[in-house]
Amino acid sequence: MNPRRGTGSTLRMALVGAAFATACDSAIIPALPGPYDFRLAVYGTDGRARPRTFHWDRGAVVPVYVVHEQSGAGDLRQAFRRAARAWRSAAVFGEVRLRETTDLGEARAVLRWHDAAGVLSTPMTCVGPVTGAASTLGCLNDPRDALRTWPRRDGEPSQVIYRVVIRRTDDQELLERLVIHEMGHVLGILSHSPDPSDIMWAGPDLPPAPTARDRSTFRSLYMTPVDLPVELPYPGE
């Protein structure tokens, strides 16, 4: 055996081992599908649509007030918890988190059945189409360049930005998928996916959880600068 050759072989093996160890150490980031447009099309007085981006501050915890009632229909609170978990698992970089609150004063969104007693007033400027199985509605200010808070029925100060209304359904699974979809809007995905397999698709037959495209869109949203801020406090309150 040639000792020089043996030394070279050992050296090569060591180099290969070192390269392998280095390769193992650098994790490969899985590719996500490209995001769909998450922006809200805001129509100005000139009739032109301008896409606007809104999301909560990165790292924020968004309190949601759930008007809960048990009347034979599905469990709205349970649906909210599943939605919070679903979006939490998409926000692995800690972008945002939903939590339920029983304090309407700190709530940033209200979730309720469409026939439950409302806790918010509805100014004429906030009136919008409430169709389909569920809806999420936000209010724009007069120049239509900022979101504004919903006034409360009891006249107390409000921080609520979104009102989420669910139509009655006795199908708990459908209810939970609807709430995941609507909470996607609350988190800032203000448009719908063009792909029927995504949770943010506008049609029926929603998937059980955000898809890879939904997650990709969510992640892109939270890396995009906000140009639709929140106007606080509510004017005239």
Place this chain on the structure above:
Amino acid sequence: MKALARGPVQAGLLHLVLMAPPAQAAAQIPLAVEVRGGGVYSTPFARGRAVVPAELEAVARDLEVGPRPAPVVELALVGRPRPSLVLEIRSAVSIADVAGEGGGNAWPAGRMTAVHIIGGLRFPLSPLPGVDLRAGAGKVLYLSNDVNLLEGSGQTGVLLSGGFGVRLPGPFPAFGVAEAQWHEFDAAPLAEAGAAAGAVTRFLAYLAVPAWGTP
């Protein structure tokens, strides 16, 4: 996979039990308790990428999330079965803020507690008086109520540790210790989220002071 791993661990524990010295011999092994305090820095737990839509800004931004540097406190039971060999069992706790980073921004992502338990040994580095090399293995556990990444699985891992200690000059026998710890982070929930995990390295520096006994 866990069942496969359990076998060697149980065999290893049995081996240690069989190797353990009888009670009389154990009583003759000098024992000491050390208290250690210092800091820990960890590499990120996860990395990912966000693609901002082309009509806004055609850029891909790298993301990562992990704990910020934090204080650490450790308690160690130290025995010296032979003059040139020290065995130790130690457990430490640190509470760290977790932060996400990307696109030149950083944001709070919760708070977590890290606990590690390590069995290890240390032996003198003969050319250098007062310096010893340390190695060990154990487990690390991450606990959190509000870190999205730590929900569900991915909270524990087998930990490997290596470092060195230097006896510090002074009236009491204190050691300055530098240590690197390495563990895999469970990537299962991350793959679905389009993020990469892999290896996490933690760097610790601390002062070790004997609290009881003299090994």
